[in-house]
Amino acid sequence: MAAVARRLGVAPGTLRTWDRRYGLGPSDHSEGHHRKYSEADLARLIVMRRLIISGVAPADAAQEALVATPESALTTTEIFSAVDESALIEQLHRAASALNGDLLEEGLAQYLADHTVEQCWQSVMAPLLVRVGIEWEKSGKGIEVEHLISGAILRVLNARISGCEKSAMPRPVLIASVGEDSHSLAITALAAALTDRGISVQFLGARTPAVAINEVVRKVAPSAIFLWAQMITHADVEIIKGIPSIRPKPLVLVGGPGWDSCDLTGAQRVDDLMAACADIERAVGL
Secondary structure, three states: OHHHHHHHOOOHHHHHHHHHHHOOOOOEOOOOOOOEOOHHHHHHHHHHHHHHHOOOOHHHHHHHHOOOOHHHOOOHHHHOOOOOHHHHHHHHHHHHHOOOHHHHHHHHHHHHHOOOHHHHHHHHHHHHHHHHHHHHHHHOOOHHHHHHHHHHHHHHHHHHHHHOOOOOOOOOEEEEEEOOOOOOHHHHHHHHHHHHOOOOEEEEEEEEOHHHHHHHHHHHOOOEEEEEOOOHHHOOHHHHHOOOOOOOOOEEEEEOHHHOOOOOOOOEEOOOHHHHHHHHHHHHOO
């Protein structure tokens, strides 16, 4: 049962419930052995899972699944194919709300496999985060859903970065969240998008103090610097002013709502991932 549950992306308890309520259990009743799922059983479960993700009530989904054949079943990957972004976001949100992290991550990975990082971030990942954030603000509930989604996005993006060939560019792009800012989703998306384009990245991540940024600038002479601040309390213009003077002078970009009210003399504000990538491409000479 555990292996079947992993394949479907559901908990073993869910399979037991489907068996008890709808008769969608293993059909092999060999005496003296544990009941085993046949290919036909698995096909019915796949159809059940697909229909539930699509928004069909479990009882109605079970009626259709009970008459399903192996030819009518879809694999977990195919569950997310042939849908537009709004439908995909709805499916991913249902998976996250059910705390089905495996299915959530597989859906994100499937979409990213067929699209650029910028497309995936701006069309699916960011809207999904906005949706769950709005729901949390309204109800005060669902923080565990937001954390599940954030973790899945980070894993998918880091897998993309790991799968790219390392760039031989001598001057990398430095990326960091400043001060005590713990947000790293946006900068991870930027790092993945740049890596996709063959641009070398020096990724410092969240909570990067100014002293660490300055030391990296002195040692690697980055061609561009991107600094993220989610909150005003983290956006300190002194960090920008304190960047060591090197030649050639790096392009300094900032992103995030924390910089909204700051005097950005010496830096350039970017409002989205595509703009940041375009500016950095020009800075590195691509």
